[in-house]
Amino acid sequence: MLTAVDVHAEGEPGRVITAGIPRIPGDTVLDKMLWLQENADHYRLQMLREPRGYPALCCNIIVPPSDPTADAGFIVMEQAEYAPMSGSNTICVATALLETGIVSMIEPVTELRLEAPAGLIDVRAECSGGKVTSVTLRNVPSFAVHLDETIVVPELGSVQVDIAWGGMFYVIADADSLGIDLTGRNGAEIARAGEMIRQAAFEQLPVSHPVMPEFVGPSISQLSGTPSIAGAHRRNAVTVSAGQLDWDRPSTWTGALDRCPCGTGTSAKMATLYARGELAVGEEFVHQGPLDTTFTGRIVETTTVGGVEAIVPEISGQGWIYSLSNYVLDPTDPFPEGFTVGDIWP
Numbered sequence: 001m002l003t004a005v006d007v008h009a010e011g012e013p014g015r016v017i018t019a020g021i022p023r024i025p026g027d028t029v030l031d032k033m034l035w036l037q038e039n040a041d042h043y044r045l046q047m048l049r050e051p052r053g054y055p056a057l058c059c060n061i062i063v064p065p066s067d068p069t070a071d072a073g074f075i076v077m078e079q080a081e082y083a084p085m086s087g088s089n090t091i092c093v094a095t096a097l098l099e100t101g102i103v104s105m106i107e108p109v110t111e112l113r114l115e116a117p118a119g120l121i122d123v124r125a126e127c128s129g130g131k132v133t134s135v136t137l138r139n140v141p142s143f144a145v146h147l148d149e150t151i152v153v154p155e156l157g158s159v160q161v162d163i164a165w166g167g168m169f170y171v172i173a174d175a176d177s178l179g180i181d182l183t184g185r186n187g188a189e190i191a192r193a194g195e196m197i198r199q200a201a202f203e204q205l206p207v208s209h210p211v212m213p214e215f216v217g218p219s220i221s222q223l224s225g226t227p228s229i230a231g232a233h234r235r236n237a238v239t240v241s242a243g244q245l246d247w248d249r250p251s252t253w254t255g256a257l258d259r260c261p262c263g264t265g266t267s268a269k270m271a272t273l274y275a276r277g278e279l280a281v282g283e284e285f286v287h288q289g290p291l292d293t294t295f296t297g298r299i300v301e302t303t304t305v306g307g308v309e310a311i312v313p314e315i316s317g318q319g320w321i322y323s324l325s326n327y328v329l330d331p332t333d334p335f336p337e338g339f340t341v342g343d344i345w346p
Helices: 029-039 042-048 087-099 184-204 263-275
Strands: 002-009 012-019 058-063 072-077 109-116 119-128 131-138 143-153 157-165 169-174 220-225 234-240 284-288 294-305 308-317 319-327
Touching: 002 042, 002 087, 012 042, 012 087, 029 058, 029 072, 042 058, 042 072, 058 087, 072 087, 087 109, 087 119, 087 131, 087 263, 087 308, 087 319, 143 184, 143 263, 143 308, 157 184, 157 263, 169 184, 169 263, 184 220, 184 234, 220 263, 234 263, 263 284, 263 294, 263 308
Parallel strands: 012 058, 072 109, 169 220, 234 284
Antiparallel strands: 002 012, 002 319, 058 072, 109 119, 119 131, 131 308, 143 157, 157 169, 220 234, 284 294, 294 308
16 A cells, blocks of 8 residues: 655646565665666656556655755656656655655745755745645756757757756757747647657766766756746746657657646756856746746856856746555556556557
8 A cells, every 4th residue: 555645836747656665675766776776666657557547647655864954755646757856746745744844844934855866855835724835846956068069859850959968958949949838728739749758858868867877868848938828937837757758659659748837947947048058047037837936046156067057947836636545566467557548558
C-alpha cells in the first residue's frame, strides 16, 4: 500500500507519495534517484500509467535527506524521466508536507529546506489557518547554454532556439514566429510541435551539465510567446516529453502539456533573458501558463556553475490538495506496471 497526497500547483498535478516505499539505497537523494531508475522503475510506471495515472501526471517520492540541514528529500518522477528538479513539484511537495503535518507548520511563514536530486531547495511558505497560501522556492542555479541557434525540425523547417538549464535542460522556441497559439485548448498542436523541437534539439544540440554529467538534454521543450493577461511579461507552454520519437511515424509526435507556468521552465527562461541583458537581478518576472495561471520569478543573485555564469532564481506559486489516497497492487492484477492506450497516450 502506497499512501499519497494529490496536489496541483497552479493546475499541474503532482502526486506526493508519503509512505509505503521501502528504504531506497544511496548516500544522497541523487544516488537514490539513480538507484530507483535502475532497480525499481515499477513505482514510477505504476503511479503514472493507467489505471492510477494519466499522461500529464507527475509523481514524487518523499525520502530521507542526506544533508543534515534539510527537512525532507524528494524524487521527481515524470512520464519519460526522473527529473532532477521541478518547481511545480516542489510546490506540491511543500504543500503536502505542511498541510498534512509531516513537517510542522508555523504561521504566518514556514521556512524549510528540501533536497532534490539537483541540490538543496530553500522554501518559504506563507500559511494561514492551516493552509499554505503561497510557496516561494529558491531554485538551483540556472544558466543559458545556447542562444539564437538554428535547428532543422521535420515539418517546421529551420527553427531558432535557446537552450538553458533551470533544473532541467530546456529547448525554448518562439511560439509567435511559429504561429502557435499558447492557449490550453490548443494543447495538441503545442505538444506535437514541442516534442518535435525537443527531439531535433537533442540530436543537433546535445548538452550536459558542467558539474553533474548525469543530466543531459535538452529533455523538455518550451514555447514562449506574447502574454494575454494583465501583469504578465511572457506566456509559455512546456511539453513534458513522452520519450524517443520515431521520425518515420508522425502520429507518435506528441507529449503531455504542462498545465502550469512551469518553475524550472521559468528559471530557464529567466536565464536566457538575463544572458541577453533583458532581465536584471531583483527584477520581477511574471510568467503566464496555458491555463492563465502565473508563477512569479525573481533573480536573487548571480553565481557560476562549472565556470559558466548563472543566476539564482526564486519562483512563487500556490498548490492545492485535491485527494488523499491509498494505492494498492493486487498480486493477481494483470497490469502490475500499468498500461497505456493509443487514444490519449503517445
